[in-house]
Amino acid sequence: MMWCEGLEVFEGFGRCYVLDFCCVFWRYRVSFVVKAKMIFPPDFLWGTAMSAHQVEGNNKNNDWWTWEQDNGRFPPHQQSGLACNWWQNAEADLDRAAEMGVNAHRISIEWSRVEPEPSVFDQEALARYRQILLAMHERGIEPMVALHHFTNPMWLVEKGDFGSEIVVDYFQRYTAKVVAELGDLVPKWLTFNEPMVYFFLRYLSDDFPAPAQRGLRPGFMAVNNMLRCHAAAYHTIKASRPDAQVGVAKNMPVFQGAPGSGQLSKWWAKRVDWLFNESWLESMETGKVKRPFGSGVIKNLAGSYDFIGINYYTRFYVKFPPGKEFISRDWGEDAVVSDGDYGEVYPSGLYQAIKRVIKYNKPIYITENGVPDQADSLRPSFLLTHLREVWRAISFCFPVMGYYHWSLVDNFEWDRGWTQRFGLIEMNPETQERMMRDSGRLYQEICQDYAVSSDMVARYAPSLLPELFPGDMPKIVTK
């Protein structure tokens, strides 16, 4: 018996596979086992993502907790409760992440924990965040930290939070404290997670805890104030930690006119797309805000970002005039739709999102991407097809530097409670038991190999082989 191995770079239609040959001679039998790989760069960040309220447990001081208790729409077993018990034991999940081969992880700081009352900072809470961040470093996991991920301290809500310009000073003060205490451990910051999702869900729907006033006008003003907060936080971080990289996690769905709905819907989809996907980035780049979010220049906003974070999940269809349901759920017969009608699986939308932000000439991180899929029947192929889009972008030299899968472990999914499960690791919120899903095992192989191989596809989602490694692949020959 004899083994020989070789590497060959194989190019075709803008793809660049690395073929890994392994020939086995055994008497008169010769077989060529050919593995093709989509290889990722050696410094690529393979991450997972989570947020404070969704995993920490007992975040009793914020507007979400209050809303969960009061609203009546959350039965107790659907409330955040102990969540994933991260406040007590983040380390156990970080062990699992490290074992998976993840080298980056996204968390958020819960403002209501570190500043439970205005200008009263809780040193113990800050010390716990320090422990968690150190635990990441000890496991070779680079932290990315968001300062705001949907929740607000109750005292801030009572003062009108983003509806009032005073929030900018509060946000700056909070940022300065967090950076002074934790900045040495955090190379990458996000000021906000999904500001436009926040605007839509908090101001235009009743899916999020109510602000002082719902509606378009208060919502536009809140976005304007969030941009001000962002600029203030950016410069506060940079003043104290010039080397830190600061960005925003921007949710970027594809918007299209619903099939068969005509020209007006196409026009409307473009308007919604600008409003949702483009306006925030444009403002961060130019420093200018356009109607309906205000007009004029925001001080220190121009150029206030070092990278762009893309959160990508799905494509949305819209119709004009918009009905009660802003997003049309007429997916079409062939669409693959995830649990609870969350959205259609539409991988090429991730490539489109990456492509459209190239013009900003900044590094790009996929700061979230995932699918609610309790049974794990979609997630392995979701992972493979979406990573193919990331790899495709990288092969065109687009600067995609990392990918953070949402999420490491099943966690509290906001207005959907525990009905939607995004974890690579399954978790039972009642018993806190965890179990690695198949998709977790697949991600582990990918992270450890820095590649998606034909062999992985053959084992985890064989029906995707012709699509991901199409006919121009050498055949497996056996005599």
Ligand code: IFM
């Ligand atoms: O769980 C959320 C996260 O908080 C923000 N982005 C989308 C995820 C899945 O819905």
